[in-house]
Amino acid sequence: MERNYTRIPPNEKIIMSQLNEILLGWGNLVKDRIGILDMNTKQLAESRLLICNSCYLRVDNICSPKMVGYNTKTKELKKGCGCNISAKTLSLQSKCPLDRW
Ligand code: SF4
Numbered sequence: 001m002e003r004n005y006t007r008i009p010p011n012e013k014i015i016m017s018q019l020n021e022i023l024l025g026w027g028n029l030v031k032d033r034i035g036i037l038d039m040n041t042k043q044l045a046e047s048r049l050l051i052c053n054s055c056y057l058r059v060d061n062i063c064s065p066k067m068v069g070y071n072t073k074t075k076e077l078k079k080g081c082g083c084n085i086s087a088k089t090l091s092l093q094s095k096c097p098l099d100r101w
Helices: 010-033 039-053
Strands: 069-070 077-079
Touching: 010 039
Parallel strands: none
Antiparallel strands: 069 077
8 A cells, every 4th residue: 555645844844843832832821811721831931931031132022033142051142033922931842042941
């Protein structure tokens, strides 16, 4: 029997993974607003938010792509990711571009 697999190009995999992170974050934000978010995710998001609150890449509620900072692990200069911080901190798979959390 012939199998018909569709290979997803690497760039599309990255985009789909990022889209998944975004959707999970926004989904958890909705859960939080209606009071059904699990406590572990809520506590993790709150600890991440404390770090974001003191970060100079934060502009309003955005991790600003117009700002740059050094990644704490690689020491590379990185841009902010452009994400909504309220949603990003609630996305379990998301990472801080500066590896601050
Ligand atoms: S995600 Fe990281 S770089 Fe972006 S605002 Fe939060 S701490 Fe700063």
